Structure formats: structure tokens, C-alpha cells
Amino acid sequence: MRATIRTRLTLAFGGLFLVAVTLVLFAANRMVERAFDGSVNVWSEESQDRHAPPGIKVPSEFDTERVVRAVRADVLSSQWQITLVSIAVMGVMAFGLCWWLSGRALRPVHRITGTARRLSLSNLDERINMKGPRDELKELADTFDAMLDRLARSAADQRRFVANASHELRTPLAVQRAAIEIGLADASPERVAAMRAELLRSTERSERLIDGLLALAQGERGPRMRTPVDLAAAVRRAVEQHATPGISIDLDLRPVTIAGDEVLFTRLVDNLVQNAVRHNHPGGRVTVRVAPRAGLVISNTGPLVDPGRVDELFQPFRRLHPDRTGSGEGAGLGLSIVAAIAAAHDAAVTATANPDGGLTVHVSLPGTAAAP
Incomplete structure (x- = not known):
């Protein structure tokens, strides 16, 4: 025993x-x-x-x-x-x-x-709430309660993420089903061509969504190995790839080298530049700054964003403005992927709503100054 x-x-x-x-x-x-x-x-x-006394x-x-x-x-x-x-x-x-x-x-x-x-995944509400002096057992109980808080938030985020992903995947599937059923009802060459174009757009949207989900999972897992990454060079490549007529891009790039996964950090820069260009208006402007102390700062013009809801943009599938849906061009995972990759590289990402519209996103790298 x-x-x-x-x-x-x-x-x-x-x-x-x-x-x-x-x-x-x-x-x-x-x-x-x-x-x-x-x-x-x-x-x-x-x-x-x-000597004995007398008589004793x-x-x-x-x-x-x-x-x-x-x-x-x-x-x-x-x-x-x-x-x-x-x-x-x-x-x-x-x-x-x-x-x-x-x-x-x-x-x-x-x-x-x-x-x-x-406790179980469906019941994470109970806490120990131990009272008494601040000793080792009280610290253990408080640590356990803090762990339960993190697990509860993680489970809630996971359920919300699965629900959102299911909703996002259902939309292109519904479009494909409708296109096939309606298109095949009248198999004329014009209807077949229209159905083909609609199916291609829906398939591309599904591919972008799946690619975003894979990137998000990879970003949360973190880099497998760290190598020197030229941040300024990654910004130049992203700007060349997403340059759009009617959107001016101002660059202020200084040499900055970080240790991380080149593929993941390139995806971070690419998502930020792509969002800054996509969620803009004709004749708008994008400003990209890279400096050793400031880190990476990207600012753009665009629709007004509620300052109190800016942090929601870093959650998966969260869109705050109709213009930020991108007319189906995005999956709502851009900034959540940025946040996951930054956290995996011990960096911090903050966003601020500009008074005239648009956002200013600051990536504070290890060793750089905090966001202004």
C-alpha cells in the first residue's frame, strides 16, 4: 500500500x-x-x-x-x-x-x-479563493486560480474561434452550392461561365481563409529557429508587392536586424502593409517607419475607427466597420496573425485610431522603445 x-x-x-x-x-x-x-x-x-561523636x-x-x-x-x-x-x-x-x-x-x-x-473544459468557473496568511499554500492556490482564469479565457476564445471559423467557411460553401444548383438549372454557356467565375471567387476566399488559419496556428506555435532578419528589407518587399495606384506610400527605413523566423516575420510585415493599403480610400496615404528604437510603425488614412474598439481588431474574424470587410477580399485574420507572430517573437503590438481616420500600428521589438 x-x-x-x-x-x-x-x-x-x-x-x-x-x-x-x-x-x-x-x-x-x-x-x-x-x-x-x-x-x-x-x-x-x-x-x-x-571521627565518631561520643555514644554514636x-x-x-x-x-x-x-x-x-x-x-x-x-x-x-x-x-x-x-x-x-x-x-x-x-x-x-x-x-x-x-x-x-x-x-x-x-x-x-x-x-x-x-x-x-x-473541473472540466465545460466547467471552468469554480475557484479555490483560499483565505488566510500569504504563505506557500496560499500562493499555490492563487496560482491555480490564475491558471484557471487563463484556461477559461483560452477555452472561451477557442469556442468563439471555432464558431467564427465555421461561419466563415460556411459562407463560401453556401455560395458554391447556390452557384452549382442555380447554374446547372440552365446550362447555357453564359450561365456556366458566370457560375465558373463565382466558384473561382468563392474558392479563392476559402483558400485565403484556410491559409490565414494555418498562419495563425503557426504564429501561435512560435519560431522553430531564430535567424537574423532584415526588417527594412522585409518592408521594401511588402511595399513592392502591395503597391496600389492612388495610394501613396512614404518610407522612412533605417537598418534594423532582429532574431526570429524570417518567414513568420515577413508575414507580419506583409499583413500590416496589406491592411494599410486595403483599408484606405482613393488618394490616401501610408507611412512606414523602421528605426532601431521605435521599431516598426505603420500609419494609414482611411475610415474612422472607434478608439474604444481598436483592440478588438486583434481578435480573429473581428471587423469593426463595413469598409474593413474588404468586400470579401480578407478573412478577418490579418491583425490576429500579426499579434500571434509578435507574441511568439517577444514583441508587442499596439494600435491607435487616427483622429482623421485610419490606424497607426506600432510593433515594439525587444530592446526598442514603447509605443508613443
């Missing part, structure tokens, strides 16, 4: 206490024995020079020593008996008190264990 930690604590502390008491009592008895031996020798020497019979030296040794034997025998009884009584008391104290000390642990047994 496996001994519980309460039993092991009782045996350990009770045994140590019993051994310590036994050693002390045995040492005290030995000291008493030596004291008696010294007294007997002194008494024997003094008895040789003792003084026992011989042999009789005196015999009496003293008898008294010594009786006293020591009684003392050893009392010592053994004391050791037995103190042993029982020590193990009993250790059993009781260990039970009280482990009571919070049993409470934590009971709470953990009752």
Missing part, C-alpha cells in the same frame, strides 16, 4: 522528535550515573577520616559504601524506568500531534485537489 504524504510527514517528524528526546534523556541519565559514581568515591574517602556507632567503610551503592542502584533503576515510560508517552504524543498538524497543513492541498477533480 502506497503511503500518503501525511503518513510520511508523520513518520519523519515524529521519528526525528522521538530520536532527539531519546538521545537527550539517555545523555541526562549518563550524567546522573557519573555524578553518583563521583559522590560514592568522595563519600568513601571522607568516611576514612570521620559509626558504620564501617564497607557498610557505608554498600549503602551508597544500593541507594545509587535504586535511584538509577527508577530513573531508567521513568525515562523509558516518558519516551513511550512522548512518542505517542509526538506521532499523534504530527498526524494532526500534517492533516491541518495539507487541508488546502486536499481542497485544491478536489477543485481540480471537479
Whole structure:
């Protein structure tokens, strides 16, 4: 049978206490024995020079020593008996008190264990909420409660993400189904061509959504290995790829090299530049700045954004403005992928709504200054 930690604590502390008491009592008895031996020798020497008073019979030296040794034997025998009884009584008391104290000390642990047994992914609302002094067990319970808070938020985010992903995937599938059913009802060349174009657009949207989901999962997993990444070069490539007539792009690039996954960080820069260009208006402007202390700062013009809801843009499938849907060109995962990749690289991403419209996104890299 496996001994519980309460039993092991009782045996350990009770045994140590019993051994310590036994050693002390045995040492005290030995000291008493030596004291008696010294007294007997002194008494024997003094008895040789003792003069008897008139009318009193003084026992011989042999009789005196015999009496003293008898008294010594009786006293020591009684003392050893009392010592053994004391050791037995103190042993029982020590193990009993250790059993009781260990039970009280482990009571919070049993409470934590009971709470953990009752929890599941569908029931993460219960907390320990331990009261008492700030000791190790209180810190353990608070850490467990904080872990449950993170798990509850993660489970809620996961359920919301699955629901949103299912909704986003259902839309192109519904379009494809309708195009096939309606298009095949009248199989004229014109209807077939229109159905083909609609199916291609729906398939491309599904591909972008799946690609975004894979990028989000890869960004949350983090870089497998870190290599030097030229941030300014990644920005130039993204600007060349997403340059659009009617949108002016101003660059202020200084040499900045970071350690990270080149593919992931290139995807981060690409998403930010693409969003800045896509969610803009004709004749708008995009400003990109890269500096050693400032990190990466991208600002654009565009529709007005509620400052109180800017943080929602970093959540998957969250769109705050009809113009930010991109007319079906995006999957609503751009900034959530940016946030996941940045977190995997120990960077921080913040966004601020511009007073005249658009956003300013700041990627604060490790070692750079905080967002202004």
C-alpha cells in the first residue's frame, strides 16, 4: 500500500522528535550515573577520616559504601524506568500531534485537489479563493486560480474561434452550392461561365481563409529557429508587392536586424502593409517607419475607427466597420496573425485610431522603445 504524504510527514517528524528526546534523556541519565559514581568515591574517602561523636556507632567503610551503592542502584533503576515510560508517552504524543498538524497543513492541498477533480473544459468557473496568511499554500492556490482564469479565457476564445471559423467557411460553401444548383438549372454557356467565375471567387476566399488559419496556428506555435532578419528589407518587399495606384506610400527605413523566423516575420510585415493599403480610400496615404528604437510603425488614412474598439481588431474574424470587410477580399485574420507572430517573437503590438481616420500600428521589438 502506497503511503500518503501525511503518513510520511508523520513518520519523519515524529521519528526525528522521538530520536532527539531519546538521545537527550539517555545523555541526562549518563550524567546522573557519573555524578553518583563521583559522590560514592568522595563519600568513601571522607568516611576514612570521620571521627565518631561520643555514644554514636559509626558504620564501617564497607557498610557505608554498600549503602551508597544500593541507594545509587535504586535511584538509577527508577530513573531508567521513568525515562523509558516518558519516551513511550512522548512518542505517542509526538506521532499523534504530527498526524494532526500534517492533516491541518495539507487541508488546502486536499481542497485544491478536489477543485481540480471537479473541473472540466465545460466547467471552468469554480475557484479555490483560499483565505488566510500569504504563505506557500496560499500562493499555490492563487496560482491555480490564475491558471484557471487563463484556461477559461483560452477555452472561451477557442469556442468563439471555432464558431467564427465555421461561419466563415460556411459562407463560401453556401455560395458554391447556390452557384452549382442555380447554374446547372440552365446550362447555357453564359450561365456556366458566370457560375465558373463565382466558384473561382468563392474558392479563392476559402483558400485565403484556410491559409490565414494555418498562419495563425503557426504564429501561435512560435519560431522553430531564430535567424537574423532584415526588417527594412522585409518592408521594401511588402511595399513592392502591395503597391496600389492612388495610394501613396512614404518610407522612412533605417537598418534594423532582429532574431526570429524570417518567414513568420515577413508575414507580419506583409499583413500590416496589406491592411494599410486595403483599408484606405482613393488618394490616401501610408507611412512606414523602421528605426532601431521605435521599431516598426505603420500609419494609414482611411475610415474612422472607434478608439474604444481598436483592440478588438486583434481578435480573429473581428471587423469593426463595413469598409474593413474588404468586400470579401480578407478573412478577418490579418491583425490576429500579426499579434500571434509578435507574441511568439517577444514583441508587442499596439494600435491607435487616427483622429482623421485610419490606424497607426506600432510593433515594439525587444530592446526598442514603447509605443508613443
